[in-house]
Amino acid sequence: MATQLEALKERLYDIDALNSAAAIMSWDQQTYMPRGGAAARAEHLGILTRMLHEQFTSDETGKLIESSAKSAEGDDAAMVRRVKRDFDLATKIPSDLVAEKSRLSTLAHEEWVHARANNDFQGFAPTLEKMFEIARQEATYLGYKEHMYDALLDQYEEGATAADVRQMFDTLKGPLSELVKEIAKKPAPDDSALYGKWDEHKQSEFTEMMVKAIGFDMERGRQDTAPHPFCTGWSVGDIRLTTRYKEYLGSAIFGSLHEAGHGMYEQGSPVEWDRSPLRGGISLGVHESQSRLWENIVGRSKAFWTHFLPLLQEKFPEVRSFTIDTFYRAINKVRPSFIRVEADEVTYNLHILIRFEIECAVLTGDLKVADIPQAWNDKYEAYLGIRPKTDSEGCLQDVHWSGAMIGYFPTYSMGNLLSYQIWHALKRDIPDVDDHLTRGDCSPVLDWLQRKIYRMGRKATPKELVLQVTGKPMGAEDYLTGLTDKYREIYGLS
Numbered sequence: 133m134a135t136q137l138e139a140l141k142e143r144l145y146d147i148d149a150l151n152s153a154a155a156i157m158s159w160d161q162q163t164y165m166p167r168g169g170a171a172a173r174a175e176h177l178g179i180l181t182r183m184l185h186e187q188f189t190s191d192e193t194g195k196l197i198e199s200s201a202k203s204a205e206g207d208d209a210a211m212v213r214r215v216k217r218d219f220d221l222a223t224k225i226p227s228d229l230v231a232e233k234s235r236l237s238t239l240a241h242e243e244w245v246h247a248r249a250n251n252d253f254q255g256f257a258p259t260l261e262k263m264f265e266i267a268r269q270e271a272t273y274l275g276y277k278e279h280m281y282d283a284l285l286d287q288y289e290e291g292a293t294a295a296d297v298r299q300m301f302d303t304l305k306g307p308l309s310e311l312v313k314e315i316a317k318k319p320a321p322d323d324s325a326l327y328g329k330w331d332e333h334k335q336s337e338f339t340e341m342m343v344k345a346i347g348f349d350m351e352r353g354r355q356d357t358a359p360h361p362f363c364t365g366w367s368v369g370d371i372r373l374t375t376r377y378k379e380y381l382g383s384a385i386f387g388s389l390h391e392a393g394h395g396m397y398e399q400g401s402p403v404e405w406d407r408s409p410l411r412g413g414i415s416l417g418v419h420e421s422q423s424r425l426w427e428n429i430v431g432r433s434k435a436f437w438t439h440f441l442p443l444l445q446e447k448f449p450e451v452r453s454f455t456i457d458t459f460y461r462a463i464n465k466v467r468p469s470f471i472r473v474e475a476d477e478v479t480y481n482l483h484i485l486i487r488f489e490i491e492c493a494v495l496t497g498d499l500k501v502a503d504i505p506q507a508w509n510d511k512y513e514a515y516l517g518i519r520p521k522t523d524s525e526g527c528l529q530d531v532h533w534s535g536a537m538i539g540y541f542p543t544y545s546m547g548n549l550l551s552y553q554i555w556h557a558l559k560r561d562i563p564d565v566d567d568h569l570t571r572g573d574c575s576p577v578l579d580w581l582q583r584k585i586y587r588m589g590r591k592a593t594p595k596e597l598v599l600q601v602t603g604k605p606m607g608a609e610d611y612l613t614g615l616t617d618k619y620r621e622i623y624g625l626s
Contacts, residue, residue, distance in 0.1 A: 139196055150180060151184060158364070159372055162362065163357065164356075174239045180234075197215060211408055233266050244256060244534035247528055248524050264501060267284055267536060267538040268280065271283040278294070281293075281492050284538055290415060294492065308479075315478065325462075335385075339388035340355055340388075361391050375391065380474065390431075394413075396422070397586055399586075401587070414591075418598070424551040430577060432464055437463070477618075480545075482516055490527075495538070505527050508527040546606065550598065558584075585597065588600075
């Protein structure tokens with residue numbers, strides 16, 4: 133006769149199968165599904181997520197969690213703790229709301245793709261209003277003490293609050309604004325050779341070679357294209373990356389590096405945790421630290437391109453005019469821009485601040501959805517000195533709101549801070565890491581991250597993991613020091 137713990141694991145395996153089916157449907161929607169399939173896909177996902185939610189939040193699941201907690205030890209005890217948090221959050225939200233959110237977000241994704249392509253915010257606004265209303269309802273069901281944003285953010289970054297986010301941005305705004313002003317006085321690097329019409333097949337070949345070289349296992353993953361790059365997966369043996377090809381050659385390169393960072397984190401969970409709540413990344417802040425570490429700290433380093441630039445020039449002769457020094461400066465060019473995912477490191481967090489402030493204002497009713505474009509454009513002019521000419525390059529550029537992922541954006545800035553904090557700890561252990569990267573050998577970096585972070589899966593809380601890996605809580609010190617030193621050297625600042 134199965135023990136209560138064994139019965140709980142079997143139930144969680146069933147729930148994981150439903151989750152995986154929903155994830156596959158969502159991946160297919162964003163990569164291969166014809167637009168005409170949106171209505172049926174919305175109904176399918178709505179029904180599937182309702183079934184998933186009802187099975188997970190059932191009394192039987194709750195009883196199995198409670199009884200298993202008494203006897204579980206080691207990894208099993210960690211698994212029960214993790215699933216209890218997930219269960220406590222899920223049981224607060226009605227299944228009907230979960231199903232409606234899933235159904236609506238499936239339709240909203242297609243509406244968003246169309247709206248962005250046609251610069252039609254007005255056509256998307258009614259659906260966006262419904263998404264924010266769903267977020268308000270979720271926050272009410274989940275409960276909060278100070279700001280409804282706290283309840284939404286906690287789902288993505290356990291224990292984080294709107295007050296924490298404000299404090300983070302207050303710490304960053306002054307030093308980053310000063311650095312941007314100093315850089316603006318210097319001549320801008322010439323990156324014009326990176327713009328043009330690039331063969332998509334060659335880009336695909338190069339980016340796949342590159343992500344394999346840094347450690348993404350193509351035997352357990354693949355790369356496709358999507359309107360907005362993302363990473364997803366349903367097993368340590370099946371992780372999917374997406375990228376996109378644009379006039380800027382770096383778009384696909386750094387998009388692929390970014391998503392591969394997410395992907396290697398997912399591939400790094402212990403195989404024995406597959407199908408269990410311990411598999412995968414512990415939080416979106418920690419997850420983003422990995423994508424930003426591989427994209428920016430490794431992927432925009434001079435050491436990395438000492439090896440990869442000759443390979444890029446062999447694939448694309450149009451960039452043969454670059455030396456390693458001019459290429460390094462070009463890919464780290466600081467210039468206020470409209471598109472978040474292609475923003476430079478120095479201005480990136482200002483993009484997140486704008487989204488955070490708008491989300492908070494809409495949730496509380498201080499800003500109407502219809503007025504988002506005006507608020508967005510005003511904030512870009514105030515914070516970055518530029519004003520979007522269209523909503524497509526403004527408030528329609530991100531996919532997140534179409535999926536009701538409200539409360540998500542601050543984790544990007546948390547990931548930026550953590551990427552440098554983790555890298556600082558890594559360099560203490562591997563002081564010659566740049567020598568390895570110069571030879572195209574990324575294995576010491578991946579091995580270290582695998583030992584310290586990836587194999588931990590969701591066993592610890594985010595704050596516990598950061599403390600274990602770096603020896604201190606998340607903070608801005610390593611980020612500001614590392615970023616300032618890097619860009620002072622690139623731009624020759626005193």
